[in-house]
Amino acid sequence: MNIVEIIKSVEGTETGALIALVLALLSAMAHAIFGAVVKSGDPLLNRGAINICYGTAAAPIALFVTPWPTPELWPILGIVYVVHFAYEWFQVKSFEHGAFVLVYPIGRGSGPLLTALAAMIVFDEILTLNQWLGIIMISGGILALAQVNLRSAIALGVNMRGLKLAIGFAMGTGVLIAVYTTVDAYGIRLADNPFTFLAWFFFSGLFGSPIIAGLKYRRLETPIDKAALFTRGLFGALIGVISFGAIMLATRLGQVATVAALRETSIIFGTALGVFIFKEKVTVPRLLLIGLIAAGAVMIEW
Template sequence: MTDWLISIEGTETGHNVALMLALMAAFLHALFGALQKGRYDPWTSRVVIDAGLLVISAPIALFLVPWPPLEIWWILAGMVVIHFVYKVLQGMTYQRGAYTVVYPVVRGTGPLFTVFTAGIIFGETFTGTQWFGVALLLAGLFGLSAYNLAKVTVARDTLVPALGLAVATGLMVAVYTTWDAYGIRAVENPFTFLAWFFFLTAFDFPLIALARGKWRRPDAGMIRLGVLGAFIAFGSFGSVMLATRLDSVGEAAILRETSTVFAALIGWLWLKEAVGPRRIALMSLIALGAVVVEFGG
């Protein structure tokens, strides 16, 4: 598998595989959100999922893949710090603002910042048509947030700071996407980076909970969330990072944000939530923007 992935980097096959991986990441990211919906507060969910990731990734990182070479440990150290900041900002955002309002803002600002950072670091460029696609996708995402903002009736007094935190979280999405893309390209075996990524970034919240005396015996729901959340996180983050190794970082970031469309479909089909014509129109705009970015290059 490793040799095949390396052989298709920068090829048309690699581009097509990266497309499928980015869309898979989008779907799994939406499923990840649905899994957490309404069960526990953001901090508890983070601790439980990180604990699941730690248990599953430890044997893979320590015994099944080659260890990272010494020259990339500075990348791994930076990765741990960046993802910790992202997780803290994400938890603060979701704690203060309605999920349907702040989530599209996070997912909208993230790819926009990523396109710029990928241009600076990797020299990637978008055509005029692709920038038009970016504009369509962002219009759909921010329009969806504005529509939900008009409808929300709870926690309105904390929505302004929540929206500010959502933009900051989106910036960190761009930082970690670019940093992780640099890291997975710097190591010969991409699965080495992935295994150590999940292993090293899963320590922080469980250790903090333990140090603060907040660790408690998990119930059946927590165990289920930890196991399922860990496997879905493996698929979501792993897929998008492999996509950034095989092809454009900016395009992978844009395509991943179709997760909002998948989230709405899951909410409609699985959670029996009402969607409505306006949300359908805005989500169609998001999907159209992703299609224009993909085929406008």
């Protein structure tokens, strides 16, 4: 039995739900690291380098290894490309204008509730009271964390215009997270072979952010460290494949709403990275809210 047959055999089972849980938490940890890689240095150039690396690696797999998409899957892949291109742009702009500990929680906070509502409509998912409470706790905790970080930023006298732009782009990122989670789940469920969808998803990344990043690179007046950019791109691509690949497989095996909410526990890892990498302070209220987010994740699976 190959990996595709194994995936099909556990879909809709308790084993599949458990695997989806593990994949969602793996994706959460990986996505926090992924966000930190994009934020370090120039976010747009980093994102372009990442997409070039994983798009190039996925090209031969998409073209010569996995079965080609069916006629029904092509339009979904087109929508996925557009939605992710918009998401990448909004995320990059939020990172350019705001601190990681501010924009990352705002971007992640609104996603779970919006995704849960979309899953009810698109996939006819029915959530228990515990699951709804867990999702609300995760979203509420993340958004409250963003509010705490926002107050700290205002107290430090940051540029208000830049702050408003950062918040606006972060909120747009949150909406697009809910959209891409729903569309991705629909696409990977529609594909007979889930790795066909994954291969073409990563391959299509070559034709988005790298184009804009290339235009910016040509206009640079100060030379950059190409070796460092390539290193970030390669490492970010590896982490990105883990993050996006794991969550997409999780949405095929488990409930879209719950795995999407569990993935947003990435804010816990993201806060730690903000402290250790970007030297951003963490306070007692932030720690309490992180505890609330963790409790929400437990509630979903209780």
